[in-house]
Each structure stands twice: as structure tokens, then as C-alpha cells.
Amino acid sequence: MYALEECQHHISSALRSLLKKHKVETEVRLEIPPQEMGDFAFPCFSLAPVMKQSPARIAEELASAFPKHDWIARIDAKAGYVNFFIDPTYLASITLQTVLERKETYGYLPEEKKKVIIEHTSANPNGPLHVGRARNPIIGDTLIRMFKAAGYTVESQFYLDDLGKQVAILAWGLHHIDPSELPKPSRQKADHQKVAFYQLANERMKSDDAIASQINDIVKLSEQGDQATIDMIHAAYQPVLQGIKESLARIHITLDTFIPESMFVRNESVDAVVRALKQTPYCHEEEGAFYLDMASFGIAGRNTKFFFVRNDGTTLYATRDIAYHQWKAHQADLLVNVLGEDHKLESRQVSIALELLKVTNLPQVVFYAFVSLPEGKMSTRKGRVVYLDDLIDECIERAYQEVKKRRAGELSESKMRDIAQLVGIGSLRYNIIKVQPEKDIQFKWEDALNFEGNAVPFIQYAHARACSILAKATQTHHQFDASLLTHPSETMLIKQLARLPLVIDSACSGCRPHAIANYLYETASAFNQFYRDCPVLAEEHAMRSASRLTLVYATKLVLWTALDLLGVTAPEEM
RNA sequence: GGGCCUGUAGCCUAGCCUGGAUUGGGCGGCAGUCUCCUAAGCUGCAGAUCGCGGGUUCGAAUCCCGCCAGGUCCGCCA
Numbered sequence: 001m002y003a004l005e006e007c008q009h010h011i012s013s014a015l016r017s018l019l020k021k022h023k024v025e026t027e028v029r030l031e032i033p034p035q036e037m038g039d040f041a042f043p044c045f046s047l048a049p050v051m052k053q054s055p056a057r058i059a060e061e062l063a064s065a066f067p068k069h070d071w072i073a074r075i076d077a078k079a080g081y082v083n084f085f086i087d088p089t090y091l092a093s094i095t096l097q098t099v100l101e102r103k104e105t106y107g108y109l110p111e112e113k114k115k116v117i118i119e120h121t122s123a124n125p126n127g128p129l130h131v132g133r134a135r136n137p138i139i140g141d142t143l144i145r146m147f148k149a150a151g152y153t154v155e156s157q158f159y160l161d162d163l164g165k166q167v168a169i170l171a172w173g174l175h176h177i178d179p180s181e182l183p184k185p186s187r188q189k190a191d192h193q194k195v196a197f198y199q200l201a202n203e204r205m206k207s208d209d210a211i212a213s214q215i216n217d218i219v220k221l222s223e224q225g226d227q228a229t230i231d232m233i234h235a236a237y238q239p240v241l242q243g244i245k246e247s248l249a250r251i252h253i254t255l256d257t258f259i260p261e262s263m264f265v266r267n268e269s270v271d272a273v274v275r276a277l278k279q280t281p282y283c284h285e286e287e288g289a290f291y292l293d294m295a296s297f298g299i300a301g302r303n304t305k306f307f308f309v310r311n312d313g314t315t316l317y318a319t320r321d322i323a324y325h326q327w328k329a330h331q332a333d334l335l336v337n338v339l340g341e342d343h344k345l346e347s348r349q350v351s352i353a354l355e356l357l358k359v360t361n362l363p364q365v366v367f368y369a370f371v372s373l374p375e376g377k378m379s380t381r382k383g384r385v386v387y388l389d390d391l392i393d394e395c396i397e398r399a400y401q402e403v404k405k406r407r408a409g410e411l412s413e414s415k416m417r418d419i420a421q422l423v424g425i426g427s428l429r430y431n432i433i434k435v436q437p438e439k440d441i442q443f444k445w446e447d448a449l450n451f452e453g454n455a456v457p458f459i460q461y462a463h464a465r466a467c468s469i470l471a472k473a474t475q476t477h478h479q480f481d482a483s484l485l486t487h488p489s490e491t492m493l494i495k496q497l498a499r500l501p502l503v504i505d506s507a508c509s510g511c512r513p514h515a516i517a518n519y520l521y522e523t524a525s526a527f528n529q530f531y532r533d534c535p536v537l538a539e540e541h542a543m544r545s546a547s548r549l550t551l552v553y554a555t556k557l558v559l560w561t562a563l564d565l566l567g568v569t570a571p572e573e574m
Numbered sequence: 575g576g577g578c579c580u581g582u583a584g585c586c587u588a589g590c591c592u593g594g595a596u597u598g599g600g601c602g603g604c605a606g607u608c609u610c611c612u613a614a615g616c617u618g619c620a621g622a623u624c625g626c627g628g629g630u631u632c633g634a635a636u637c638c639c640g641c642c643a644g645g646u647c648c649g650c651c652a
Contacts, residue, residue: 034595043594045632055632079595124652164652289650300577301648310650317652344578345647369579369645377645406614423614435587438579440645447586451614453600454587461614469611510591518588521599528615537611552611574614 002501003094007071011040011084018065024050038076038083039495045080055080088491093482095498099554100478107500107561112151117328118144119363120338121248121255122159124166125237127195129247130385131443132371132378138432139368140338141253142513145565150508155332159324160241160260162233164317168218170194171236172211173201187389191243195380202381223314225265247388251425252567264323270315273323273357277308280356287311297352299345306349318346322353329354329361336511341367341438366511368437374444386443396424398449402457403574411573419571423457426568430456433566434517454521456568459559462524463570466556469536471572473549480547489533490551493526497558504565513566520562527555
């Protein structure tokens, strides 16, 4: 058990037994009081009616009766609260000791022995990833890293839509459009080269019914499992998918498995889903097509009909999604999906259908709001997009300018390029992950490329400062005397380091990746204040200097570990 | 027409699930700070009817109801 957790447990159980003496059985929930008022607080207001005393009086009694313990330096009763002050020396000694023992796994939680599948990105492979969609892989990959740290076995999955209209349009375009008709692609990557075929094919389909029906034929044949058609589509999207993977790899994202939608048609599990759904009392027929009436499940709107079989007997995307999730439910203990908010209704409908099929392991879904441009929503079809690859380049280039501005002459060209790489990519990931997923984001270059304040360079810089001190130190053993680390800035920093396990736990259980970003910012900030107040190498008292050096080392490890949760790497100098 | 999400200083954002003590940060603005471990830092100042109106409560940014604004969805599309 980590330090703060142990301390919290100690306080709650001591409070519980104190209250038991007053014949009060209650759940003890501790709060974090405002600064300077303590480390944990217990509000007594709800006890007042039960104990027939004023909250202030109860707080005083609890405070004076509270047993002495190493954890607690001081207890205050104030305005109906019992405020507990952790003993900074005790906390420092336990926390630093734990960091030194655990090193890169400090903060990681015990092995849960549970498996979670996290599905993310799952973009149609018809063109390059754009910034609107970039939120998906970044949230997904961060969740993956968080769940691993929280002790889960994690598999990342990309659900590959290889049967849909989008890939059929792409395939048609590649076979019927003369490349000379198209504008020159901005990049050599396959995803950038092929997207123009998709865009033009999409336009033609809308104005020409013959083309529309040719594309529909492709969709139909592939859904029926026609091997030649499936192969043709596969050949069309495969290079695009490869391009998408390369883009993701640039921002440190790889996926474990790609599950093609066609798998569930081929193995006939979709047919089984259809048969089972038809058996349910919610199933109705309309002109040869079948739907579930979801009105009684809280689905409201113009139409509560959830169609799962067309009148020609073929299935729909959502039907296959049900088969996919039914299969997935048996592959792991926990399922997490990252989806755009436009999929909210469909996802709900799929879950209802799964419940009707007696599937109990339903996916937990993290929805994110769209990233729009000042001109409006991004759209591959309309060509109104900022591509992820372009944003990556721009971030790295801008980071390079910043490094050059500050360190030209001091660092070699290749070193500056390396730093720019880490800063640029880190900025991109951090800027997207630091905002809670359900909040709308309007993409503005000046915000995305702002490297000051609450941005990743601030954190990387703190890490680099720590590395710089460590590099200059002659001492190699990490020894410390916790009783010498009593400066307020030292105590603040140590408390911050002690929080990491709690942050991982709560961020993970609530699927709130932005909490990690916040924690990092606060930790870097605490380190910068320590840096200002507490000289390390220049400190004359040898043991104090050594202890501070150990604190610097611990901070470096924590910053590194937490940045890694976001898929961000920190340079040793910048 | 209906469902879901969002609304916190000029701009961006945390806190909302699980109500609690002066709503934390950042950008931008103003004023300081490098004979001292990298000033991508640090310090101070100014700036908020927590969208609006009710309700519950000893206590509401947080819970409930209504309204307003923005996003998103309501296809035998994916």
C-alpha cells in the first residue's frame, strides 16, 4: 500500500472507532481541505443531528480524542472540520523510500489479473487521419497506458470497417478514376495519395446514379462474402491503413490487433445475432425489414426503431457491431471503447441489443466531442481538414524554432532536432489530452503551437532541470535523511510525489486521462518552486545536499513515469 | 419536436460523479526577477453575477426542475 493511501486508511479507521464509542456508525469520507488548512479533513456537519451537538463541538472532541500516531503531526478543529496535518518527515521517508525501491514502476498499482480490451480509432481507412479524429487515438492510447499502470492486462483493438460504403467508394475510385484528373497529393504517403480518389468518387456518386449503383453493388457483394470483391476492397484500403498506422506511430501509438468487420459475416455470427434478435418480443417487421422497438428502453426521438436487417436480408453496420461486441465480451473482463459523440445513440442501441442477447460484459464508452475548425466541422469528404501528419510536422518545426531561439550556439544541430521532436510530439498529445473528452474543442493553430504555461515544455523543462542537477552531481548513491527535508517547498513537492498512485487510481477508474495531465503540471510547478528555494549542489550541509539530490532524482522518475502515461517522452536537456 | 453533452474573468481550462471552509490554474495585460543547479522558470498586481431563473439543504459551481445559448444525434448510412 502506498503512503497516502495508508495514511488515509489510518485516519478513517481511527475516526470510525472513535465514532463507534459514541454509538455512531457512519461511512467516513475524508476531504482535501484548502491549502494551509491541513492534508485531510473530516467534516462533522452530518453528524450534528445524530449526536445532538454542534459540528464545531464534535470536531473538537474528535480532534482531542484522536490517538497519536507517526502519520499525524497535528490535528486542528476548525469550523466544524477536523483537519489532519501529515507528519512531513514521516511522509518524506516513506515516499522517497518507495520511489527508490520501485523506480520506473513507482505509482503502479498491484496486478489486477484482469484483462481489458480498449478499442479506439477504428477510423474508416479511406484517407489520412485528420485532427478531428486525432482525439480518438490519443485518448485511447493514454487509457491503455493508464490501465497498464493500474495493473490490468491490456489489449488495444482497432475495429476495421472493411465492408462499408466508405471503403467501397474508395475501391471504386481507384479502379475508375484517372490519376491525372486529380490534384497532386501533398505527400508521398499512401493515405494522402489515395484520399483524392475517394473524394472525387464520392462527388461522382452523388451526381451519377449509375455510379451510385455500381458502388452499392460492391457493398452488397462484399457483405455477401464474395471473395473477389473482398479482395479488391482489401487491396484498396490496405495501403491507406498502413499510412494511418505510420501516422499513429509518429505520435507513439501502436495497436495490438485489427479486427475486420467481415470476420463476423464470414463466421456467420451475425446470422446468429439476427436469429436471436428476431426471437425477442421487441422485434417487428416492416416491409420485409426487421427492427427492434426501443421506445421502452429510454430511446426517444422521431424514431425509436432500430433496424438490424434490411428488406433484402442483408445486415447493417450496427448489427455487425453487435456480433463484434458479443464476441469481444468473452475476450476480456472489461471493455472500453473510445467513440466520437456522434456514435452515442448507436452505441446505446448496440448495448440494449446486447442485453437482450444476455451479454453482461457491456462496453464502457468514453465519448469525445469533435474538434472543429474556426470555419466549421472537419470533413474528409469536403476536403476541409487539417491532417494529423501536417499538424505533427508543424508542431515539430515550431518546437525547433523555439529550441533554436534559446539554445542556438550551445547545442548541436542534431541535438536541437532531437529535442524539437520530443517537444513537438509531446505538445500535440498533451494539448489534446489535457482537456476533458466531452468538451468541444475548436482547433486553432496559435493554441496548438503555444509552448508556454500549461503546456508540455513546462513539464519537460522541469524534468530537464532535474536531469541537469543529477548530471552535475558527483554522488551516485541515493541516500537521504527525511528530517532534513523540511522546507515548505520540499514538503509540497514530496506530497505531490506521494499523490501519484492515487491519481493513477482515480484517473483510471473514472476513465479521466486529463487528470494525469493536471497532475503533471502541478508536479512540475512544485518542482520549479523547490528549484527556486532549495539549492541542491550548492548546499553546504552535506547530508541535506544529498537528501535534496535524492528528492530531485525521485521527482525526475515521477515526471518521467507520468509523462509516459501520456505517451510523452522528456529530453534530458532542452 | 425529442434525446444526450457542454456553458466558470478578454480568451482557454480544473473542480461537478461522491454538496462543505476564500472557485484553483494557464494565456493575454501590467510591474518585478538571471555575479546563483538551463529565465521554456519564479514573484506580485488587475480581472469571475461559476449561462439565466426557481427549488432541495444548516450549506449548491456541484443535486433537482424550468429556460437560454452552442455542439451532437434521431437513415432499411457507416
